[in-house]
Amino acid sequence: MAPAISDEKLVRRFQETGSSDCFAELFARHRKRVYMACRGFFADSAAAEDATQETFLRTYQKIHSFQGGNFSGWLMRIAKNVCIDQWRKRRPETGIDDALLPEGSAVRAPERTPDLHLMVEEVWKEMTFLPPDQRLCLEMKIQGYSYEETVARTGLSIEAVKSHLQNGRRRLWLKIKGIGQQR
Numbered sequence: 703m704a705p706a707i708s709d710e711k712l713v714r715r716f717q718e719t720g721s722s723d724c725f726a727e728l729f730a731r732h733r734k735r736v737y738m739a740c741r742g743f744f745a746d747s748a749a750a751e752d753a754t755q756e757t758f759l760r761t762y763q764k765i766h767s768f769q770g771g772n773f774s775g776w777l778m779r780i781a782k783n784v785c786i787d788q789w790r791k792r793r794p795e796t797g798i799d800d801a802l803l804p805e806g807s808a809v810r811a812p813e814r815t816p817d818l819h820l821m822v823e824e825v826w827k828e829m830t831f832l833p834p835d836q837r838l839c840l841e842m843k844i845q846g847y848s849y850e851e852t853v854a855r856t857g858l859s860i861e862a863v864k865s866h867l868q869n870g871r872r873r874l875w876l877k878i879k880g881i882g883q884q885r
Contacts, residue, residue, distance in 0.1 A: 709773040717766055725765070729758055732774065736781045743785040743855050753788050757781040782857045786838065789855060793845075828877050829870075836870035839863050 707715075709728060716724035733754065740753035760780050768776055829837050835858065842852045852863045 710770060713765060713768055713773055714770075717768075725762060728761075728773075732777055733758070735774075736777065739778060739781050739857070740785055743782075743789065743857070749788065749792070753781065753784050756784045756788070760784060786856065825874060825878060828874055831877075832870050832873060833866075835862070836866045836873070839866040840870045840874075843867055 707727075709731065712724045712728055715721060716728070736757050737750060737754045740750040740757070741747065744750045744753065757777070757780050761777055764780070829840060832840070835856070838856060839852055839858075842855065847855070849860055849863055852858070853860050856863070858866070
């Protein structure tokens with residue numbers, strides 16, 4: 703059975719009147735879907751609940767900027783962004799040296815050449831200029847995430863993850879190659 707009133711009409715009504723009943727209805731309709739999407743991103747149910755709550759908080763705060771269209775898609779994009787933000791906050795801090803070395807590597811920082819250390823720092827600096835999805839996919843690859851794990855955590859398709867990795871690597875390589883030639 704279809705809802706008596708569409709999501710978009712509920713949003714418009716909320717924008718016009720501020721009626722908490724309208725937002726409560728939107729929440730009731732979408733909370734399970736948002737939670738399941740967040741649960742797919744986080745293995746921990748408490749983290750998924752936090753992300754769901756933050757999603758609806760942001761939605762409430764930004765609902766006046768919604769200009770029509772697919773409300774469910776807009777809401778799920780907010781959920782995806784919340785999950786990415788919370789994942790970034792929760793991930794352990796990894797130093798540049800630790801992120802680029804395989805676990806158990808016998809190489810120690812004092813034994814490295816200064817040029818290598820400078821190049822690693824330059825790569826990380828240049829990564830900040832990549833488009834967000836390319837940067838995120840590269841960071842996750844460096845941290846050891848598989849394609850499937852990256853897909854699950856970002857909500858991107860596997861083809862998009864592979865494309866972002868390839869394009870991000872290419873951009874970095876071209877940029878770093880240009881920097882190397884300047885030295």
